[in-house]
Amino acid sequence: MSLQKVDVTICGKSYTLQTKEKPSYYIDLAEMIDKKISELMEQNKSLSMASASVLVSLSLLEENMKISRDVDIILSDYNYLKEKMNSQ
Numbered sequence: 001m002s003l004q005k006v007d008v009t010i011c012g013k014s015y016t017l018q019t020k021e022k023p024s025y026y027i028d029l030a031e032m033i034d035k036k037i038s039e040l041m042e043q044n045k046s047l048s049m050a051s052a053s054v055l056v057s058l059s060l061l062e063e064n065m066k067i068s069r070d071v072d073i074i075l076s077d078y079n080y081l082k083e084k085m086n087s088q
Helices: 023-043 049-086
Strands: 004-010 013-019
Touching: 004 023, 013 023, 023 049
Parallel strands: none
Antiparallel strands: 004 013
16 A cells, blocks of 8 residues: 555644555544644643643653553453463
């Protein structure tokens, strides 16, 4: 599958990305990020766009890491139960 170019806008700045995914996927992601940054800047008027972007990035990464940990725990539990059932 070849790379497709997609233009997205976040906080009024345009970015051109290359992806194998559907362009609409990245457009949706960009809209969600734009919304999170805008909401944070609205809550704290003294934040710059760069600071708000860093804070949103940290928040999203934290959420991602928590989900990864949860998936690891679920997979571990699943494998334990699978082994237990196979040994009976």
